[in-house]
Amino acid sequence: MAPADIGGQAELTVADLSFISLTLVVLPLALCTVPGGDLVLMVKPQFEIGKDRLGRTGVVNSERERRMAVEKVANAALDAGLDLCGLAASPLPGQDGNVEYFLWIKR
Structure with a gap:
């Protein structure tokens, strides 16, 4: 994906x-965002921890595993030169009951 694919860079992604x-x-995603722009990413732990560590129901019950999932995405953002601005648990559970998180990043 490149900025040209979406009509240029966005102020908010x-x-x-x-x-x-x-x-x-x-x-x-960051490259499709203007410098100084914001990104809000929904971190879904079930897609970050790997199938081998996911229970048969697809729900990540372990707080430790959820934290590791968020840290994995946050570290990828830092490695891309982005700034972490905030993190909040979604007030609504995911479809199967997973706890999901909003990660606010600044380019």
């Missing part, structure tokens, strides 16, 4: 993705 790790797309 929001991502709510499934079945892919945000670590794979945080840099392309």
Whole structure:
């Protein structure tokens, strides 16, 4: 994905993705955001921790595993040269009951 694919860079980029790790797309998303722009990413731990560590129900019950998932995405953002601005748990659970998080990043 490149800025030309979406008509240029955006001031705000929001991502709510499934079945892919945000670590794979945080840099392309950032490049589609103007310098100084904001990104709000929904971190879904079930797509960050790997199938081998996911229970059969698809719900990440471990607080430790959820924290590791958020840290994985946050570290990918830092590695891309982005600034972390905030983190909040979503007030609504995911479809299967997963706790999900909003990660606010500044390019």
